[in-house]
Amino acid sequence: MYTKIDGKQVSQAVRARIAEETASLKSKGIEPGLAVIIVGNDPASRVYVNNKKKACEQTGINSFEYAMAEDTSTEELISLIEKLNNDKRVSGILCQLPVPKQIDEERVLNAISPDKDVDGFHPVNCGRLMTGCAKFAPCTPAGMVEMLKYYNIPIAGKHCVIIGRSNIVGKPMAMLMLANNATVTVCHSKTDNLPEITKQADILVAAVGKPKFVTAEMVKDGAVVLDVGINRMENGKLCGDVDFDAVCEKTSYITPVPGGVGPMTITMLLQNTLTAASDEN
Numbered sequence: 001m002y003t004k005i006d007g008k009q010v011s012q013a014v015r016a017r018i019a020e021e022t023a024s025l026k027s028k029g030i031e032p033g034l035a036v037i038i039v040g041n042d043p044a045s046r047v048y049v050n051n052k053k054k055a056c057e058q059t060g061i062n063s064f065e066y067a068m069a070e071d072t073s074t075e076e077l078i079s080l081i082e083k084l085n086n087d088k089r090v091s092g093i094l095c096q097l098p099v100p101k102q103i104d105e106e107r108v109l110n111a112i113s114p115d116k117d118v119d120g121f122h123p124v125n126c127g128r129l130m131t132g133c134a135k136f137a138p139c140t141p142a143g144m145v146e147m148l149k150y151y152n153i154p155i156a157g158k159h160c161v162i163i164g165r166s167n168i169v170g171k172p173m174a175m176l177m178l179a180n181n182a183t184v185t186v187c188h189s190k191t192d193n194l195p196e197i198t199k200q201a202d203i204l205v206a207a208v209g210k211p212k213f214v215t216a217e218m219v220k221d222g223a224v225v226l227d228v229g230i231n232r233m234e235n236g237k238l239c240g241d242v243d244f245d246a247v248c249e250k251t252s253y254i255t256p257v258p259g260g261v262g263p264m265t266i267t268m269l270l271q272n273t274l275t276a277a278s279d280e281n
C-alpha cells in the first residue's frame with residue numbers, strides 16, 4: 001500500500017501559515033509585495049502569472065503585475081527591474097520565464113537584486129544555497145523538501161537519486177537534500193546504466209521533462225518517488241515524468257501529476273516573498 005502525496009493539502013497548510021504571518025507583518029506596518037513581470041503573450045506564462053497573483057491575494061500579499069510587449073528589449077526589461085529593485089512596496093521580483101528570444105535571460109536574472117530574488121535564480125543566491133546558507137531556495141525543490149517534511153518522511157542518511165541537473169530543479173534539489181543530510185546522486189542524459197542507479201534510491205526525484213520516463217523497473221520497492229515533470233499530452237491532459245500507474249504499487253509514497261509537486265511551487269514563492277519582506281525590515 002502506498003500513500004499518494006497530496007500537494008494541494010500540503011500547500012493549503014503552508015499557505016494558511018503564510019496568511020497568518022502576512023497578517024502579523026501587516027499589523028506591524030510591513031506590507032509584503034510581489035512584482036511579477038510578464039513579457040509577451042505566451043498563454044502558459046499568462047496562466048502561471050494569474051495563478052501567482054491569485055495566490056498572493058489569498059494570503060494577503062500585495063501583487064503588482066508588469067506586462068511588457070513581445071518586442072521588449074533586454075535594456076527595457078533591466079530598466080524596469082532596476083526601478084523595482086528600489087521600490088519600497090516591492091519585497092520580491094519575479095520575471096516569468098521563458099522570455100522572448102531577443103532577451104538575454106541571464107542578464108535579466110542577474111539584474112534582480114539578490115535580496116528580492118524570490119525565485120532564487122541569482123548567482124548570489126545559488127552560491128548561498130551551495131554553501132548551505134540559502135536565503136531563497138528555488139521554489140520547486142524547496143516545495144519538495146517541504147512535502148517530505150509534512151509527511152514525516154526521513155531524509156537524513158537516505159540515498160536520494162535525482163534525474164535531471166537543471167539550474168532550477170535538479171541542481172538546487174541536490175543542494176537542499178545534501179543540506180538535509182541525504183546522500184545524493186545526480187543523473188542526466190549522459191549517465192550510464194541509469195536504471196541501476198535509480199534502483200538504489202530511497203528517494204527518487206524525476207525532473208526530466210519526458211512523459212512516463214520512470215518505469216517500474218527503475219524503482220526500488222518501498223521508495224519515495226517525487227515527480228516534477230509537467231508534460232502536456234496530445235489529449236490536453238498533463239502527465240508526469242513517472243509512469244504513475246506502473247510505479248505506484250512499488251512505492252511507499254508518490255506524488256501524482258497534477259496535484260503533487262506543482263501546487264507547492266507557487267506556495268514556496270509566497271514563502272520567499274514573506275522572507276524578503278521580513279528581512280528588509
Ligand code: NDP
Pocket residue numbers: 140163164165166167168169170187188189190191194207208209210228229230231261262265
Ligand atoms: P530541463 O530540460 O532543463 O532539464 C532536464 C534534465 O533531464 C536535464 O538535466 C537532462 O540532462 C535530463 N535528461 C534528459 N533526458 C534524459 C535521459 N534520457 N536520461 C537521464 N536524464 C535525462 O528541465 P527542467 O529541470 O526545467 O524541468 C524538468 C521537468 O519538470 C519538465 O517537465 C518541467 O516542465 C517540469 N517542471 C515542473 C515544475 C513544477 O512546478 N512542478 C517547475 C519546473 C519544471 P542533460 O543535462 O544531460 O541534458
